[in-house]
Amino acid sequence: MGFLYKDPWDLVVGILDIFAVAILVYYLYKMAKGTNVPNIVIGIIIAYLVWKLTSYIGMTMFSTIISGVFSVGVIALIVVFQPEIRQFLQTIGLKQRNSTGGIHFWRRVFGGGSVDTRIDVAPIVRAAIDMSSGKVGALVVIRQETDLAFIAETGIAIDAQTSAALLENIFFKNAPLHDGAVVIDGDRVVAAKCVLPSTRAKVPKNYGMRHRAALGISEISDAVVVVVSEETGGISIAREGAIERNISRDSFEGKLLTALGKTPEATPAK
Numbered sequence: 001m002g003f004l005y006k007d008p009w010d011l012v013v014g015i016l017d018i019f020a021v022a023i024l025v026y027y028l029y030k031m032a033k034g035t036n037v038p039n040i041v042i043g044i045i046i047a048y049l050v051w052k053l054t055s056y057i058g059m060t061m062f063s064t065i066i067s068g069v070f071s072v073g074v075i076a077l078i079v080v081f082q083p084e085i086r087q088f089l090q091t092i093g094l095k096q097r098n099s100t101g102g103i104h105f106w107r108r109v110f111g112g113g114s115v116d117t118r119i120d121v122a123p124i125v126r127a128a129i130d131m132s133s134g135k136v137g138a139l140v141v142i143r144q145e146t147d148l149a150f151i152a153e154t155g156i157a158i159d160a161q162t163s164a165a166l167l168e169n170i171f172f173k174n175a176p177l178h179d180g181a182v183v184i185d186g187d188r189v190v191a192a193k194c195v196l197p198s199t200r201a202k203v204p205k206n207y208g209m210r211h212r213a214a215l216g217i218s219e220i221s222d223a224v225v226v227v228v229s230e231e232t233g234g235i236s237i238a239r240e241g242a243i244e245r246n247i248s249r250d251s252f253e254g255k256l257l258t259a260l261g262k263t264p265e266a267t268p269a270k
Contacts, residue, residue, distance in 0.1 A: 121262075138167070143186075148183050158182075210229070226256065
């Protein structure tokens with residue numbers, strides 16, 4: 001390697017460069033896995049080869065058209081891959097938030113909405129247990145620090161005091177808002193019928209859409225998600241890209257409080 005790198009520092013930089021590229025390729029692969037991104041990339045490569053071929057053989061008009069398409073290609077790629085890019089960046093930001101406290105400084109500088117810490121889990125616990133008994137499907141997203149405005153905007157604004165009766169009425173099988181998720185911020189139900197991103201991770205085939213959606217939002221935010229299965233009545237809690245299923249009704253409140261970073265004895269269920 002001496003004839004390639006006369007300076008040892010150049011060798012170190014070269015190794016770091018290769019390592020960084022490997023990490024980037026790995027995360028791009030994870031981001032693209034399970035999506036149509038590979039097909040789009042193949043299409044771009046084919047279009048590029050056609051462009052070069054037509055330029056080489058002198059098809060001026062056709063190659064000029066293809067060249068014009070590629071001139072705005074970066075903007076087009078950002079538009080096409082906007083959901084994947086946002087999820088990728090959010091995932092990186094969430095991991096940094098979990099690994100260091102420095103992100104809190106930037107939250108204070110740039111804002112992003114104050115976090116309401118007045119979370120009373122009693123109505124959520126009561127509603128989840130009642131819906132579990134009746135096998136009523138439910139999906140409740142409880143905000144912590146990550147701003148969930150982009151999720152709330154996909155649903156119907158509610159802005160009402162959280163109560164067991166409200167949650168049970170929202171998820172009643174014939175109610176107009178029962179499809180989708182409810183977003184709770186502090187002691188308020190912010191929105192209902194919200195659309196959540198589905199996880200791209202490999203999950204068991206018996207996972208329903210609610211469980212996949214709960215995992216999806218927990219992968220890109222620090223939200224705690226409560227799921228009630230419509231098929232079995234089982235209660236689950238998703239957090240940080242992991243889900244605990246079939247939680248007993250007796251232990252549900254304690255596990256929910258723990259997931260929210262609160263002391264289980266702090267808010268007894270009524």
